[in-house]
Structures are given as structure tokens and as C-alpha cells.
Amino acid sequence: KAGVTQTPRYLIKTRGQQVTLSCSPISGHRSVSWYQQTPGQGLQFLFEYFSETQRNKGNFPGRFSGRQFSNSRSEMNVSTLELGDSALYLCASSGGAMGGREQFFGPGTRLTVL
């Protein structure tokens, strides 16, 4: 089974721009979660989508948004980028054997905001 894929792997943007990141979950998984990883704050939950609906949301400003499509692929968008948004953005899919609790991460998208 193919793992979680994320595109692009690397992005460089400037302050004020917006960015869209894409995630394709493991085949058959219906839940996609997004996390932000930084050296200072560690891994922080952004939001989770299940069957095209946002099921849970972390404590991030409204500039961070996401959506999920009928094929379970998900995108996240960050508008009006700030320097502090520079991070590794990770997508995780779940829906497997352990009652859906196991989350499998993709390689991440490294976003640099200049």
C-alpha cells in the first residue's frame, strides 16, 4: 500500500502571500489530519477532516484553513503568510485496523516564509 503523499515537498514564499499544500492519504483512509512542526513549539494539531467535514480544529488563527475532497485528498491553505508560519507541515491519515486511531504521517511540506 502506498503511504501518505504530500506535495510540494518544499516551498519558499514571501510575507503576505498565500499557499496551498496538498495531501493524499493512504488508500481507504477517510480521515486526514494536519500538523505544524517547528523547533520551538514542536508538533501542533491544526485540524482534522473526515468524509469532507472538519471534525476537529486546533488553536490556530483563521488564516489557516483546509478542505477535503470526496476522494479523501485534502488541502490546507495559509493566507497572508507571516514569518512565523515557516515550518514543516505534516499530514496524517487514519482509518486502519486499531479502530482508526493509528495516524500515519507523510514526509511533510517544508514551508519557508521570507
Next chain:
Amino acid sequence: QQQVKQSPQSLIVQKGGISIINCAYENTAFDYFPWYQQFPGKGPALLIAIRPDVSEKKEGRFTISFNKSAKQFSLHIMDSQPGDSATYFCAASSTIGTALIFGKGTTLSVSS
């Protein structure tokens, strides 16, 4: 505040030794405790996970010990190898669809 506290921040172990990483949590609603391994430039990879109705779970060289009354759990890596050198994260969640709350991570270096 939902928190998972992880220690130590870094760990150096001799090849063949036992690596032990500890985590403590506050929220008694947590009922799923996974450990992840992350190499530089990669996403976290699920190593092993435990539910609170079990006190210990072993998979190969990796063992989770769980103490529900103390609200603590730990990862033991037996016969540590240089290839185990990575950052390890503990995490916890309360129900399906809720966020994984991660510890800050432990950087393990296994010297040969």
C-alpha cells in the same frame, strides 16, 4: 490544559544498551498512547501504541510500559543500535477524531 511532558530532551546510549524515554500526561480522558520515530527530513513514523487497559506492550526491541495511576508511560528500546538514532515523540489522544497531543521529543544518539 492538555499536555504531555516528555523527558529527557536528549539521550546518549552505547550500542547494545537500553534507551528509556518517559512521558507524563494530565488529561485522564486520554485513552490512546502512541510513540513515533522521526529521522531528519522525514515525517514521524508510528512505532508502537498502547491503550490504558494494558500495562505493557512489546514489539521487537521496542516496549511501552504504562502506569495508569501515575499517568505515566515510557518507551524502552532494548539492544539499542546506531540506526535507532532519531527523535522520538510520545503522544496521546482521547477519542477518534481528536488531535494527537505530542511531547516535545527526545533526540536519541546511539554511539558505536
